[in-house]
Amino acid sequence: MSVGKAGTESTDVVRRWRAHADDCVLLDGFHALKHALRFGAEIPLVLTSDRQGALDLAADLAPDVAGALAARAVDVPDDVLRTLVPRLHPTRVAALAVRPSRTARLAALSDTARRAPVVVLDQPRNLGNAGAVIRLAAGFGATGVVTTGPLDPWHSTVVRGAAGLHFATAVEQLSVPELPAGPLFALDPEGKDIRSYVLPDDALLAFGSERSGISPELRDRADHLVSLPMRSQVSSYNLATSVGMTLFHWSAGHEFG
Incomplete structure (x- = not known):
């Protein structure tokens, strides 16, 4: 391939990426892409500066998505890829995925026949912690994760921390009055020991920040304040551990399937 042709193809890829970037979610790295593919995300563009390395990773760790990756992955120079992402993932893979319909996410969260809880993060501040919680929630099969406050749960750093598992559960940003119906169990040090409860499948499980706990507004909405068993003189668990x-x-x- 001539240098001129390679340069033209790179320019076209950059143009396509930028045309989609504002309306899509950044999948930063192989593992985020792997989960997005597994859970049916619409992915208009996959770029890598190490196509063979990405295909080898898929063959070794995720053969179920190897064919889909091979069909989508476009090889680009490393310096071009670095201009398109905030920081290049060590796997040298980046992709764009269409964010699921908000209507569909809200419908899943508001379903009165929910068979798994909704996790509520009240005024979270740390993007990485929010991502870790979404990853946990997806692993347990939770109906979804809702955040209150200004943090965008679809921020690229959150998606990276969740390893792309936003597509395995319903992730949404709501105010406290907009929370779905269901009994709300809020974690609070003064609450009743959680081991005295059987948490229903349609529960909302709410968690505040390690520093300030749940907000007064959410406390007023709570049906139950519950606490986790913890040794005296230990201040708190981190957010992901609590969830x-x-x-x-x-x-x-x-049972988990």
Whole structure:
């Protein structure tokens, strides 16, 4: 291939990427792309500066998506790819995915016959922590994750932290009055020990920040304040640990497919 032709193709790829970027979610790295493919995301563009390395990763770690990756992956020079993403993932893979319909996400969250809880993050601040929670929620089969406050749960750093598992659950940003119906269990140090409850499948499980806890507005909305068992003089668990412990408590007796 001539240098001129390669340059023209790179220019075309950059043009296509930028045409989609504002309306799509950045999938940063192989693992985010892998999960998006598995859970049916619409992916208009996949770029890599190491196509063979990406295909080898798929063959080794995710053969179920190897064919889809091979059909989509476009090889581009490393310096071109670095101009399109904030920081290039070590796997040297980046893709764009269409964000699922908000109507569909809200319908899943508001379904009164929910068979798994909704996780509510009240005024979260850390993008990486939010991503870790979404990854946990997807692993436990939670109906979705809702954030209140200004943090965008679809921010590229959150998607990276969740390894693309936004597409395995319903992720939405709502105000407290907009939360779906269902009994709300808010984690609070002064609450009743969570082990005294059987958490229903349609529960909302709400978590505040490690520093300030749940907001007064969410506290007023809560049906139950619950606490996690913890040794005295230990200040708190981190957010993802708290969510994982609570979802594990809910999951007792449930099967995962």
